[in-house]
Amino acid sequence: MKRILVLLVLGITFSSSAQQMALKKGVVIDGIKVNDSLPESYALFLPSNFDTSKKWPVVFIFDMDGRGKQVTGMFSRAGEQQGYILAASNNLRDSLSISQNVLIANRMFRSLLSLLPIAEKRIYMAGFSSGAQLASLIPTFIKGVGGVISCGATIANMDVLSSKNPFHYIGIVGDEDYNYQNMLNAAQFLDKLKFPNQLLIFEGGHEWPTTDYLSKAMEYLTVSAMGKGSVPKDKTFIDESFDRNLGDVSALITSNKPLRANHALEELMELYKPHKSIDSLKDSGKTLRKSKLFKTQNRNQNTIFFKENLIKDDYSYYLEEDILTYNYNNLGWWNYQMEELKKYDRSSNLFERKMGKRLKGYLNALIADNIDMLRAEEVIDEEALNFLWMLKTITDPADYSFYLKIISYSAKNEDYGTSLFYLEELFKNGYTDKNELYALEGTALLRITPEFNTIVEKYLKSARYDILEE
Template sequence: MRFIFYLFIVGVVYQLNAQQAFEAGKLTDSIPVANTTNETFALYLPTSFVTSQASPILFIFEPAGRGRLGVETFIEASETYGHILVCSNNSRNGPYDRNFNIAANLFDHVFSSFEIDENQMILAGFSGGSRLAWAIALAAGNIAGVLACGAGISEIQQPILQRQEFSYVGICGNRDMNYREMQDLNTYMSKVTYDHTLFTFDGGHIWPPPEEITKAFDWLALQLHKKGNASMTDDDLYKSYKHNYKNAQKSEADGHILNAVENYERVLSTYDSIFTLDTVSVHLNRLKKENSYKKAFKDRTLAFEKEKQWANTFYERFSADYNQPEKADLDWWEKKIRQLNDKYANTNTEFQHMLERIQFNLYAMAFSRNNPNLYQSTEAQRNFCSALGKLVYSD
C-alpha cells in the first residue's frame, strides 16, 4: 500500500486538465471521480485560491460518507490557511481495502486536476475516518500531518508511530467515548517525543466545532514552518502565540483547570524555542500546585480507572451475548445500566463525563454491529443489538 499511495500522491504529474472550473469560496458537492462508476466527492476552494499556484490540501474522511459535512467543518480553517478541502462521499466506516481503493481513486483525480504543494498535504477524519486517515498516512509515507478527530489508535499500534515523520494533532470532546484512548495516546507520544498535541473541548462524540479545528490547524501550520515546509512571518508567529496564550487564560478564568493546564503546556512546548516564556512556565508550575488542579486531575484519573473496569465488563458480556444472542439476558443489561446511572449520575463532573462516555460506547458497540459494511450479523444478533441500544438510551 505504501508504494501505491506514493505513486498516486507524488508520482502523478501535476496537470490542469480541461475540467470544470469550480468557484472559489463555494462548496461544491457530488463531483464525479474520474474513471469510476459512482464515486463522488465534495470540494471547497478557499477564496485565496489561485489556479497557477501550488496549493496546500486537506483530504477529509467522514465515517458516514457525508462529504458536505466533512468539508463544512473545515471551511473556517481553509479560509485562514488556504487549504483546498476534499471529502469523499463513498469512503465510510468499513473494510480498509475498500476505503484505500476509494482514496486512491480520489487522490488520482484531485492531483491530476489541481496543482498541489506536496509538502503541505494533510489528512483528517472523524471517528472511524480518523483511524482511516492515520492508516493512509502510514501507507503514503509523505503526508505532512494528520488531524485526528474523536478517535486515535490502539495501544498495540502505538509503537508504529515511532517510525513516522508526520505531525499528529488530536481533537476530542471530554464526553467522547474515545477520550480516554486519546489521552493515553497523548501520554505515549510525549514519552517517545513524537511531534504531536491534543486539543480537548466540552462535547461528546461529534465533529469538533470549527474554532477547535482552526486551533489545530494553527498548531499544524507552526510544525510545517519549523520543518521548513511552510513559511510564517515573525508577526504571524507572535499572533499565533498570543492567540493560544489567551485561550489558556480564558480556560483558567472560566474555571476549566484541566483544559487550562493543557493549553499552557501546549504554549510552552510549541513556542518556547521561539519566544522567552519564563513567566508562562512559572505560572503553569504554580497552577499545577493548586488544590483545584490536584483534585480535578485525581478525579479524572479515578474516573479513567473506573471507566476501564466498566468498559471491560460490558465488552466481555456484549461479545458473549452477541455470539449467542439466544442466551442474552436483557434483564442483566437493564440492571447494570441502571446501576451505572444510579452510581454516577449525581457525582462530580469527571465521573458524569465518564458515565456519558460509557453509555455512548455501549450504544456504539450495539449500533455498529447492525452496520452491514462492518458486520454480517444474523437477525437474532441484530435484534439483540437493537434491544440493547434502546436500554442504553431508554428516554
C-alpha cells in the same frame, strides 16, 4: 463580477485531452469526477483568496458514508479562516475493505494534485470517528502526508507508526466522548515516541468539533510547518497565534479548569518551542500544578478513570457472555445498569457526571461494534442479532430502528407476543410513522390482526384495518 477560477487541466486525470473547468472560490463544489473511466467523485473547497501563483496546503477529509459535500461544508469556515484547500470523497464506505478505501482515496489525491498547485509538504488528512481512523492509516500506505486531524478517535494502529515516516498528529475530542481516555493515553504514547502531536479537548461528547477547534487544528499545522521550514516563517502570524492560544489558557484557569489549562499549556510549549522562549510557560505550568485545586481535581479524575475502566471491563465481559448464550434473561440487568448511569447525571461531582455520559456512549458503541461483526459473518447469527437489538432498545430507546427490526424478526418467526410488546414500547417512545410501520417486512400477517391494530389505534388514534368485535 463572480470570483471564478478557470483552470486548464492537461493529461488523463479528468479526460484524455485538455479540458476547461470553472471552479468557484469560497463555496463547496460537489461532484468533481476523479476521471472519466470511474464513477467516483469528490467535493472541493477553495478559500476566497486562492490563486494559482503559489502552492496551497490541503486537507483531505474522510467520511465513511461518502458524504463529501457535507463534511467539506463542516470544515469550510475553518478552511477559509486558515487558507486551506479542502476535499472529500463521495465514495468511501465502512462496508468496503481498508485497501479498497485507500485506493479510492489515492485516486482522489492524484486527481486533485494534478488539478491544483498543492504544497507537497503540506498535505493533511482529517476525519471523524471511523473516518478519523482511516485518515490515521493513510500515512502508512501513502508517503508524503504531513499530518492528520483526528476527531473523536485515536490512531487506528499504533504498531505501524515509525520514526522514519513521522507526521503531525492533532487529536480533537470531547471530555464526554467514550474515546476520551483512549485519546489521552494515545497522546502520552506519542510523546514517548517523540512523535509530534497535540490533543485539543472541548466540552461535549462523541460529536464533530466546532469550527473554532477545526480552525485551531489547521492553525497548529501551519505553526508546525513554519517551524520545520516547510513554509516561510510569518512572525506576525506566530505572535498573534501564540497570544490567542495563551488567552484560551487564561480563560480555562479563570473558569476553574486547571487540568485542561495545564494540558493546553503543555501543548503550546511543544508547538511554539521552535519559535519562542517557553520559560514563562514552564513557570506558569509549575505554579498551576502546585495549586490545591489542581491537585484535588487531578486526584478526583484519576479515581474516576479507574472506576470507569472497571465498569467498561464489566460491560465488555458480560456482553460477550450474553451474546454467546442468547441470554435474554439478563436484559433486566442491563436495564439496571442504565438506571445506574442515570444516577451519575444527578451527581454533584462534575467528573462523575462526565464519566456517566462516556460510559453510556461506550456501551452503545460496544453494542454497535458487535452488531457490525455479526453482520460481517458469512453465516449471520440472527438470534444473537435479535438479542443485541433488544439491548439497544434499553441503551438507546430513542432509536426506533431497533424496535422495528425486533418486530419484523419476531413476526417472521410467528412470535407475535414479542412483536406486540415491542410495538407498544415503540409507541411509548414517541414513534408516529404509520406508513413505515404498515410496510414493515415480514409483518403481513401480524399487521392484519386485531391486537396489532388495537395498539396502533390506541397511540395513533386510527388504524389501517378495522378492528372487528365479536
